[in-house]
Amino acid sequence: MSVIEASNLYKNYNGINVLNGVSLTVNEGEVVAVIGPSGSGKSTLLRCLNQLVYIDSGSIKVGGINMVGTDEKGICRYAHKSVLHQIQLKTGLVFQNFHLFPHYNVLKNITDAPVQILKMSKKEAEEKAYALLERMNLSDKAEAYPYQLSGGQAQRVSIARALALSPTVLFFDEPTSALDPELTIEILKVIKNLAKEKMTMVVVTHEMAFARDVADRVIFMDNGSVIEQGAAQELFTNPSSERVKQFLQHFSMEG
């Protein structure tokens, strides 16, 4: 079953087509890596799927529910607010710069949304948060404030915060781009473990080795369009388009 069905997404900013007819399907339990040069529209694509950016035209279905559609006349319509809210809760997003809430400690960062938004009991939310922190190897940091965390720890907290809402799909927007190589490995490990648990994920990344080794499918974007997509191994070893070949030249893929 497909968790995300996006087709023909268009988004224009000041006369520039940031998304130029992008289509994307993500199946349950699948890990999709989105790669490509900066400014190719990868992040915008994620932000559209997560309602941070509204598309100009196209259609998006999440878990079979219409989020937005476009009729024959080209009029783009979003679903009712309550539907959008339900979809919002089913789609988690992990940011490049974490965006933890600085005035809440780690535990509260994770429990506040479940308690406030899902109306979960505080006790249940905290139990869940502690379990997530243990998975993230951060059990000792529950009481810490975000400014006391390293970048890698902050990013793991933000992953736990997203998971606390039990999303059906988790998006990552360059989750390691603000981290040094050591911390990058730390975060990639976490994502790998989530992949093992069959979490459905879409990861925008510049970590080519990670995309090749962890993703089931890789999508290459350039200038607001999907240039090529396919099984990770296939796309990296035998890309069919010149643009992908040229892009991948810059990465040595040993190891």
Added chain:
Amino acid sequence: MDFNQLLGPMLEGTFVLLKIFFLTLLFALPLGLLVAFGRMSKRKYISRPVRAYQLIMRGTPLILQLMFVFFAPYYIFGRTYDRFTAAIIAFVINYAAYFAEIYRAGIESIPQGQYEAAKVLGYSKAKTFIRIIIPQVVKRILPPMGNETMTLVKDTALAYTIGVAELFRAATNASSRAFSTMPLIVAGLIYFILNFVVEKLFIQAEKKLDYYK
């Protein structure tokens, strides 16, 4: 002249000062937030008049605004009203304009990412503002709010110009009756002591919010 005879009116004046001070804060603090929202509105027909109002409040002397608020109804409708009420109105609309700018600076300094993180987690706009944005804004605006609050303590003296019997008026009256500058010095001390307390409170508030960065 008996010192006690001086002290009575001065204490009454201090009481009026405190009434002006607290009533101004009570109304101007929330009104300022409303003004800040108006100023930040994307709708020009809201933001422009709000900006004009702020420009007038910040661009003309408070002492003139006091007189205007008190005397204008007399010239327009031929009626006078309570001086104290006039003073409160003038202080509230003036301070709201300043508070609004401090709020605006605070609100606009919160990174966009905070709003995005909240939206992705399903927070409504109201919840985002109350739970995520406001607490961070409060921490950031404490120093400039301390400034304004201390200025307000001293500005209450301007109510003297429309005949409100606050501390400064009591002190000048006492001074001329007793042919002494002593009451003025005492008044100065009272203003200082009040602001000493205000400063302490703000420092304490800052310390209380020091647990995060």
